[in-house]
Amino acid sequence: MTETFRVAIPALRKWFGRRLPNPADIDDAVQDVWIRAHSHLASGHVISAQAYLFQTAQSVLQDRARRASTRQQAFHETLEDHHHPVEGITPDRVLLGKDEVARIAGRLAELPERRRDIFILHRFEGMSYGEIAKAHAISVSAVEKHIMKALRFLMEDRP
Numbered sequence: 001m002t003e004t005f006r007v008a009i010p011a012l013r014k015w016f017g018r019r020l021p022n023p024a025d026i027d028d029a030v031q032d033v034w035i036r037a038h039s040h041l042a043s044g045h046v047i048s049a050q051a052y053l054f055q056t057a058q059s060v061l062q063d064r065a066r067r068a069s070t071r072q073q074a075f076h077e078t079l080e081d082h083h084h085p086v087e088g089i090t091p092d093r094v095l096l097g098k099d100e101v102a103r104i105a106g107r108l109a110e111l112p113e114r115r116r117d118i119f120i121l122h123r124f125e126g127m128s129y130g131e132i133a134k135a136h137a138i139s140v141s142a143v144e145k146h147i148m149k150a151l152r153f154l155m156e157d158r159p
Helices: 003-019 023-043 049-070 091-110 113-123 129-136 140-155
Strands: none
Touching: 003 023, 003 049, 023 049, 091 113, 091 140, 113 129, 113 140, 129 140
């Protein structure tokens, strides 16, 4: 790190601190300035290192704003607990889960045997459509149709 840059770090941090909404981004922005400017500063062709660093900082700020706009960053949600609460495991939820498993198991038993076997091989045994097709001597398309029909049947609301 050149001495010029080392001396400018506090001023750059302060400058970015006034312009970036998230304080956690300040160090990243300063590092971006260093990455862009270090070879030019070392070359000796820069007349005013301080001015060059702050011009580079302005460029970094503009690029970050452009990137945030393109990615519509203002509409992103953070992965914090208060935004995405996790439901606790309660006796009610356990009972509902057991009921749902029993319902699905009963519905699986109602499927035609071949369709049930194909569905179980794919969903529970992890076999690919190609492997199932070969094992049952049918086409991959037929396997896809069996899986779709089984899913439709299992998703139906029936008492």
